[in-house]
Amino acid sequence: MNFLLPVLLNSQDMVSSQTFTTKYGELWGFYTYFGSNLETKYGMWEHYGLNSTEYEVDKLGNIIDVNFNTYPANYTENNWVIVVNKSDPESSAWVASYVWSDSVWISHSVALFDSQNEYVGVYTIDMILNFINSILSTRSSQVSNTVILYAVETDSEAVIGTSKKGIQLFSIDEQTNQATRPLTITELGTFNAAREIGLFSVAIQKAKYSLKTLPDYYELSVVDAQNGITYLVAVKKITWRSVNWSLIQFLDESDVYLPIKRTNLTTIIGVCATVGCSMLVGMLLAYWITRDLSRITLDLNKLKDFHFASVYKGRNNSIKTSNIREIFQIQSSFHAMVDAFAKSLAINNSITKGNGSIVSSLPYTNQQIETSRQL
Incomplete structure (x- = not known):
């Protein structure tokens, strides 16, 4: 399992964990987290049967500390498992966003089947969505007029990103002071810093x-009567597999139409072009994100076939990468992970053999575990 750790290290700004969950509810993989001094730490999960074991490891995979627990650790009903169709070898899905370590995350799961088309479990990546804010800020800054962009989960109306700086997008638990979930557009709109999204929520409800x-x-x-602003608003939906997002764009009307007072034909044409360009930002951004999500999803789906050797051999000739830097980085980490799986599982396909338990494939011997207990 150590072949996963270097890949996670190279993509830890975007990806927080990489795991396998077997059909028996066993889970194993690597993850990152913050220590008491906000330093980055690394952990490894081995959850099977009545045992839940978590290891603190260093960057080389060496065990620093071990935390053994004896309780049923069965993950068969968790959202990243139930989201895939266990009777369909083509099944994969994105899990709804959630908050972890004061960031929004989204998970992608791929159903894994053996050579007899028997379901053996799911492979899951947890991906941080902070890159959405970066993309939205970059795109809005490319328009001469002031543009505000929000990315929202369509079904839940949870806000997962914005081009605005310094806005708290999470619900905070008063007792623990920890972020618990993304705020909805209605909840976020109660704050003065995000009045426009609240006005939008009210407007569509009235309609x-x-x-x-x-x-x-x-x-x-x-109309924001309090601040004397009228916003032109455009909404474009992003739909890909189980991803349903909406991009909401706000454009200050006065910022656009004020030059028309000069009644100059050239100015009017320029303003119309600016408005058209500005309103297209949201549509183009939706297209770009949809396209890149499709590429990421298609690459992840290749894992389901267990043809890791052929995927690895053909990888250098088949990469189609994004022109958006943040998504390119994510794609690169996924491609590197496919390579890692290919190299490892082309040699040893033990995951599809044996009695269904992953115990025999654990990377550490009992002697190593006993040694780590004494640290």
Whole structure:
């Protein structure tokens, strides 16, 4: 299992964990977390039967500390497992966003089947969504007018990213002071710093819509009477597999139409072009993200076939990467992971053999574990 750790180290800014969950509810893999001094630490999970074991490891995979627990650690009903269709070898899905370590995350799971088309478990990656903020900020800055962008989960209306700086997107537990979940557009809109998203929420409700029932592309205007601003708003939906996001774009009307007072034909044409360009930002961004999600998903789906050797041999000739830096980094980590799986599992396909337990494939011997207990 140590072949996973170097890949995780290379992509830890984007990816927090890489795990396998067997059909028996066993889980194993690596993850990153923050220590008491906010330093990055690394851990390894081995959960099977009545045993849940977590290791603190260093960057070389050496065991620093071991935490043994005896309790049923069965993950067959967890969301990253139930999201895939266990009767369909083509099944893969993205799990709804959640908050962990004050960041929004999304998980992707791929159903794994053996050579007899028998379901053996799921492979899952947890990916941080901070790159969404970076993309939104970059795209909004490329337009001369002031543009505000939000990325929202369509079904839950949870806000997963924004081009605005310094906005708290999470619900905070008052007792623990820890982030628990993303705020919805209605909840976020109660803060003055994000009034526009709240006004948008009220406007679509008055029009008898929810974000889920809005058309694929929708335009409206909302008035912020408190600040004397009228926003031109455009909504573009992103739909790919189980990903359902909406990009919401706000454009200050006065910022666009004020030059028209000069009644100059050239100015009017320029303003119209600017408005068109600005409103296209959201549509183009939706297209780019959809395209890149499709590439990421297709690569991950190749894992299901267990043809790791052929995937590895053909990888250098088949990469189609994103022109968005953040997504390119994520894709690169996924490609590197496919390579790692290919090298390892082309030699040893023991995951599909034996009695269904992963105990025999654990990377550490009992002697090593006993030694680590004494540390």
